[in-house]
Amino acid sequence: MKVMLVNGSPHKNGTTNAALGVVAEQLGKEGVESEIFWVGAKPISGCIGCMACAKLGRCVIEGDRVNEFVELAEKADGFIFGTPTHYAADAGHITSFMHRAFYSNFRGRSGSALRLKPAAAVAVARRAGAVPAFDQLNRMFTICEMPIVSSRYWNIAFGHNGEELMQDAEGLWTLRALARNMAFFLKCIEAGKKLGVTPPAQEEPVFTNFIR
Numbered sequence: 001m002k003v004m005l006v007n008g009s010p011h012k013n014g015t016t017n018a019a020l021g022v023v024a025e026q027l028g029k030e031g032v033e034s035e036i037f038w039v040g041a042k043p044i045s046g047c048i049g050c051m052a053c054a055k056l057g058r059c060v061i062e063g064d065r066v067n068e069f070v071e072l073a074e075k076a077d078g079f080i081f082g083t084p085t086h087y088a089a090d091a092g093h094i095t096s097f098m099h100r101a102f103y104s105n106f107r108g109r110s111g112s113a114l115r116l117k118p119a120a121a122v123a124v125a126r127r128a129g130a131v132p133a134f135d136q137l138n139r140m141f142t143i144c145e146m147p148i149v150s151s152r153y154w155n156i157a158f159g160h161n162g163e164e165l166m167q168d169a170e171g172l173w174t175l176r177a178l179a180r181n182m183a184f185f186l187k188c189i190e191a192g193k194k195l196g197v198t199p200p201a202q203e204e205p206v207f208t209n210f211i212r
């Protein structure tokens, strides 16, 4: 069982990375492997809506880590996406990254890398606006049939850097509970597979524009 922990900050070793490190440590204690995947600090293009992914099975835009993530995601069992709060919303990097990763996976691979795999969001902030950032990430999961794993509070933690985050005792408590719950649900899914529970069938998509 492996969880991909996506650091959606342009800071490789910043606050988001520290928060994901807390989750990783707790996952390890629960016997679940994890890996932090950093989206990088170079500019990440948003989705240009060209629909090439429907034919190619991958995003047509190269030069960043979006396609690499989707390849790795095929083998992952669960996901935690972390973002710093930027203007009371998700950082631009993770927003563009997830739009292209999720859209190309949905259009090009029928969602195979993400569908029915548990996911959770973590947002860090210096002071305020982490809840809307957390909400924004969660909306990505519910459009992709990804069950959301929750904690005992919204998954937010505070600090301007990793050192400060480690002083947010309640934030750390929330992150550890999240990791335990993620491990629990992954084990439930594993047990279900062993008992022969299979994913539900998918209907052909119905795609109507609002006007018709």
Ligand SMILES: Cc1cc2nc3c(=O)[nH]c(=O)nc-3n(C[C@H](O)[C@H](O)[C@H](O)COP(=O)(O)O)c2cc1C
Binding pocket: 009, 010, 011, 013, 014, 015, 016, 017, 083, 084, 085, 086, 087, 088, 089, 124, 125, 126, 127, 128, 129, 130, 159, 160, 161
């Ligand atoms: C462009 C920008 C916008 C920010 N907006 C907010 C904000 O709305 N609320 C807040 O509390 N912190 C805000 N911050 C601070 C970061 O969320 C905070 O420093 C966080 O710990 C950085 O995490 P990182 O090191 O993983 O990037 C902002 C930082 C930047 C660069």
